[in-house]
Amino acid sequence: MPVPTTPPTLVDEVTFARYPFLPQAGDWIRSMAQRHSIDLNELLDGPWMEKARQRARIRLVDSIQSKEGVQVVGGDIHTEEGRLIEAFSFYYARLVMCASEDERLIARWAQAEAARAEQLLIQDVDNLAPIANTYLSEVELLEGAQAVGMVANHGMSMRQLRQQSSSVWRVGLSDFIEICPKITGHRWRLPNVDVENGWVKLHNERQYASSAKLARLLRERMKAGIEAEALEKMGEVTTDLAVRLAEPVGMIRNLMANKTSEAIALVGAEESDWPPCMQKTIGDLSNGVNVNHFGRLFLASMAATLALPQESCVGFFRGAPDFSESTTSYQVAHVYQNEYTPAGCGKLKVNHNCPVLPGDNRTCDQPWMDHPLKYIRATQRWKRLTGRNEASTKSEDVKSSETSDDAQPPTPDKADSE
Ligand code: SF4
Structure with a gap:
């Protein structure tokens, strides 16, 4: 089942900064660029975007070095400056990945960004439903809380935690069948899930809430979206742009090479x-x-x-x-x-x-x-x-x-x- 062609409308700027890869975030980013006169030169070299470039480097390093993906903690996106840094750091990181012209690196980075979004979504009661409807053709909340306000710094009150953990979701069988082969573990195999009338019910487990399972499924679709967009934009990288991004590209290539040689050393064990x-x-x-x-x-x-x-x-x-x-x-x-x-x-x-x-x-x-x-x-x-x-x-x-x-x-x- 393809990703919906018309995603639900989103208007919240905090949401766009938190998930800058969302298809709904494009217009907001363009309007922010206009409002703050951020062009390509500013993004690559301007003093105003220095913090965004620094944050982008952290995102990129995390994507190579951290098993959990890009760290959840970023700037304060409840301020305009914080939102700018967070959103443009994603765009700068994507530019670096595109300039690397390395599909393996791009896939790894997309995976790390999607893993970060998954962690956020597990707690993001407000946005789980609209983002699920952005990436899944069929998804429904069967039982439990409707969206309630999220507290600052991604923390949740005990009441919110209880509501989130009592939610029960179901997803369309076609979506599930398409995504589940990419996820390991017995609970994702079709004979082990509860299928009824073309729906797969995501039961709450003691250590794995229904909403966390939904976020896990979404991670695969988000990764595919981030990766596809980066691969498409790779073709637009000019020689001039590649030269200007040579330093961060070199940094990330070196990190990757070190990581690979560590793995090869173990793999080459006699x-x-x-x-x-x-x-x-x-x-x-x-x-x-x-x-x-x-x-x-x-x-x-x-x-x-x-x-x-x-x-x-x-x-x-x-x-x-x-x-x-x-x-x-x-x-x-x-x-x-x-x-x-x-x-x-x-x-x-x-x-x-x-x-x-x-x-x-x-x-x-x-x-x-x-x-x-x-x-x-x-x-x-x-x-x-x-x-x-x-x-x-x-x-x-x-x-x-x-x-x-x-x-x-x-x-x-x-x-x-x-
Ligand atoms: S043989 Fe050596 S490496 Fe293996 S379990 Fe015993 S102490 Fe550990």
Whole structure:
């Protein structure tokens, strides 16, 4: 079901500043630009827009560095100046993204802006309905509060919180079917939702209110809208504009490159970098030992984090006494899709999946060692520092190097102790 061609009318300037990507915000932005004589030169270099450019840089950095997206807290949009800064910072950030001509960066930024809007909408009792009607063809409030005033700084009174958490929404089945494949988690799968007469009811759960589910669905549509508009405007970037935006584009490209190289380092982990718990689990399974559920989930989530091919991960389980190709493939796919974080050392020890005892392995003995991913990072860093091919943390090395300084395992200042 397409996004409605005629969105509901919105007139509130605070709403436009808070969600500057809304299709209804375009006329307001143009009128603000006219009223305050903000043209392209002012936006790129003028003193009046310096604060907007600073805020735009924060938005862009958040889009690369923060998992949660662009930080919700911005300027005070209850003043005209605050609204100007917030709205034009979005436009400046979009210009930078367009000038990068990098579709991957644009997608990431759109995702971060949409994630921010989702967080705001969860609390924004006034705007949830009109914004839902902007992006969904069929959406209805079944039970609960009608819009009530939102208090400043996105805070909510207890009464508002109660009203918001008691709201129950339903969305059209066509909208839901189109959006839900983009969202992971069992609650978004069609067999698990309440479908009736072409509607999907978004039930309140203890930790996941109906309005938060609606905001989650909206995030996908908002992201698509922000991304599509930026890609369209990418074609309008002139050489002159690209040159003038070279500095912020370079800054954001560098951030992205650093982020990517961190991920590649982990993805490039060799088998010899794997921690003893992972190697033991693989070894046990291949020898037909029945590894417990916790150990199996740990192995699959480590394989997913290290970006090992799914088939390789399924292969780890081939020797298990209860191996079934179809069941294992399904379960492994589920772990890869849901991006589970591998368990830490504490839980692995409690569940009998940590094979080392004190003194067995120098890296595992380090006081900062609390997660197998730290083991991999430390081993990789140690290899880089020593230029050795074999990790010094192999137990044979440890035994033979007890008196050798150059074979000491990484210490917290040498190793990644995040
Ligand atoms: S201490 Fe941690 S990293 Fe080392 S084997 Fe045990 S669980 Fe794995």
